[in-house]
Amino acid sequence: MRIAELSERSGVPVPTIKYYLREGLLPPGESIRANQARYDERHLQRLRLVRVLIDVGRLPVAAIRDLFADLDRPDPDLHHALGRALKSAPAGGPEPPATGDVATAELEVDDLLRRRGWLVSEEAPARRRVAEVIAALRRLDNAKQVEMIDEYAAAVERIAELDLQLVQAADPETVVYRAVVGTILGDALLAGLRRLAQESVSDRLFHDRTDSSD
Amino acid sequence: MRIAELSERSGVPVPTIKYYLREGLLPPGESIRANQARYDERHLQRLRLVRVLIDVGRLPVAAIRDLFADLDRPDPDLHHALGRALKSAPAGGPEPPATGDVATAELEVDDLLRRRGWLVSEEAPARRRVAEVIAALRRLDNAKQVEMIDEYAAAVERIAELDLQLVQAADPETVVYRAVVGTILGDALLAGLRRLAQESVSDRLFHDRTDSSD
Numbered sequence: 001m002r003i004a005e006l007s008e009r010s011g012v013p014v015p016t017i018k019y020y021l022r023e024g025l026l027p028p029g030e031s032i033r034a035n036q037a038r039y040d041e042r043h044l045q046r047l048r049l050v051r052v053l054i055d056v057g058r059l060p061v062a063a064i065r066d067l068f069a070d071l072d073r074p075d076p077d078l079h080h081a082l083g084r085a086l087k088s089a090p091a092g093g094p095e096p097p098a099t100g101d102v103a104t105a106e107l108e109v110d111d112l113l114r115r116r117g118w119l120v121s122e123e124a125p126a127r128r129r130v131a132e133v134i135a136a137l138r139r140l141d142n143a144k145q146v147e148m149i150d151e152y153a154a155a156v157e158r159i160a161e162l163d164l165q166l167v168q169a170a171d172p173e174t175v176v177y178r179a180v181v182g183t184i185l186g187d188a189l190l191a192g193l194r195r196l197a198q199e200s201v202s203d204r205l206f207h208d209r210t211d212s213s214d
Numbered sequence: 215m216r217i218a219e220l221s222e223r224s225g226v227p228v229p230t231i232k233y234y235l236r237e238g239l240l241p242p243g244e245s246i247r248a249n250q251a252r253y254d255e256r257h258l259q260r261l262r263l264v265r266v267l268i269d270v271g272r273l274p275v276a277a278i279r280d281l282f283a284d285l286d287r288p289d290p291d292l293h294h295a296l297g298r299a300l301k302s303a304p305a306g307g308p309e310p311p312a313t314g315d316v317a318t319a320e321l322e323v324d325d326l327l328r329r330r331g332w333l334v335s336e337e338a339p340a341r342r343r344v345a346e347v348i349a350a351l352r353r354l355d356n357a358k359q360v361e362m363i364d365e366y367a368a369a370v371e372r373i374a375e376l377d378l379q380l381v382q383a384a385d386p387e388t389v390v391y392r393a394v395v396g397t398i399l400g401d402a403l404l405a406g407l408r409r410l411a412q413e414s415v416s417d418r419l420f421h422d423r424t425d426s427s428d
Contacts, residue, residue, distance in 0.1 A: 056354070077421075078416075078420040079419075079420040079421040082416050082420070083416075113410065116414075118411060118413070119414050120410050124409070124413055125409075126407075126409035126413075127410065129402070129406040130407060130410065133402045133403040134403075137395065137403070140270070141262075141391075141395075142380075142395045142396055142399070144392075145396050145399075145400065145403075148376055148379070149403075151376050152407060155369055155373045156369075156404055156407040156408050157414075159366065159369045159370075160408055160412045160414070160415045162362055162366060162369065164412065164419055166358055166359055166362065177355075178356060178358075181359075182351075182356055182359050185347055185354070185356070185359075186359065186408075187401075188343070188347045189344060189347040189351070189359075189363075189366065190366065190405075191343075191404075192340045192343040192344035192347060193340075193344060193363075194370050194373055194374055194377070194397075194400075194401070194404075195300060195339075195340035195343075196332055196338065197371045197373070197374035198296075198300070198377055198397065199297065199332070199334045199335065199340075200330075200331075200332035200371075201371075201374045201375055201377075202292075202293050202297075202378060203293055203333045204333075205293075205382065206292040206293040206296070207291075207293040
């Protein structure tokens with residue numbers, strides 16, 4: 001197909017496609033004339049992945065280029081590629097500098113990982129992220145929640161298993177696509193389900209005894 | 215204590231405390247002179263709750279006033295107060311207008327709630343929120359995740375039970391405080407733990423077979 005059709009079918013404007021080509025996010029088409037190239041289904045698939053990585057995963061262009069270098073190797077290391085794809089998609093905003101209580105909390109995260117037998121790389125941004133939340137919970141007098149972190153982690157492990165079930169048995173490109181969509185939109189899905197479940201549990205606990213406020 | 219000490223102990227500036235008093239978010243102190251009042255530990259506790267509702271829960275002033283009207287009744291209905299406290303703290307940004315596929319997804323959310331026996335009010339914003347994510351997952355070709363929603367919901371129900379364990383056995387004001395902090399910061403905690411768990415599960419599934427890319 002010509003670039004106009006690639007644009008039509010992907011919903012991505014032609015100038016944006018040209019930008020991706022220049023940046024190396026999309027491999028060049030097959031040259032058929034001086035100023036014309038032909039594209040195929042592979043380009044369409046890659047283009048969809050680029051859009052999801054940018055729009056949903058919020059990955060910078062350089063990170064996407066590195067990710068594709070990984071994926072396009074003859075033997076792509078999926079574990080490594082997934083790590084790359086999700087690294088720039090932290091749960092929150094940019095990282096503030098570490099302070100004393102966050103550093104302490106990082107050691108607690110290490111202990112938690114050991115207790116659960118989770119193998120997690122030293123540089124995983126989520127380590128720091130979890131440590132920051134732990135420190136914030138203490139500052140806001142919610143230390144009880146930190147004490148229950150093992151139980152939360154056990155419940156979350158089940159969720160991660162479901163997440164990975166979703167991405168298995170697919171080609172590497174689809175694995176990365178699904179992992180990014182599933183993780184980022186999955187956070188919103190889980191947050192929404194959590195509120196619904198909370199309302200239901202709260203109803204069970206509090207509703208039918210409004211006349212006895214503990 | 216005088217207003218200066220209340221400010222000192224709470225970390226809230228005096229002009230802000232005066233604003234809360236004018237807005238009825240903080241009950242007046244005991245008048246001891248024409249232009250002076252005395253405050254006690256109850257004021258300090260209430261002030262902390264106001265700050266968390268504003269800073270963490272992002273509740274508008276009017277919503278906080280309504281919440282306190284509920285809490286200050288002789289027989290506070292905790293289920294109702296919790297609903298109020300968490301209503302204005304949705305998982306995402308402002309609500310876009312409903313479209314066809316979101317309306318369809320809302321019916322699916324109703325079915326899910328029925329299947330799980332969750333009692334959730336018609337107006338719970340999370341209903342809509344979950345429906346939006348379901349529609350977005352379909353648009354992004356991640357329908358498989360939607361098919362697994364019952365399994366996700368089961369894992370999340372366990373999390374909601376832990377959440378509610380945290381807030382029980384406390385006075386109503388503390389219940390609301392902990393619920394807001396625990397729910398909002400809890401989202402970030404769970405998102406972080408989920409990434410750590412994913413890395414660990416991905417390592418198990420993909421890492422030791424990098425030479426056979428499915």
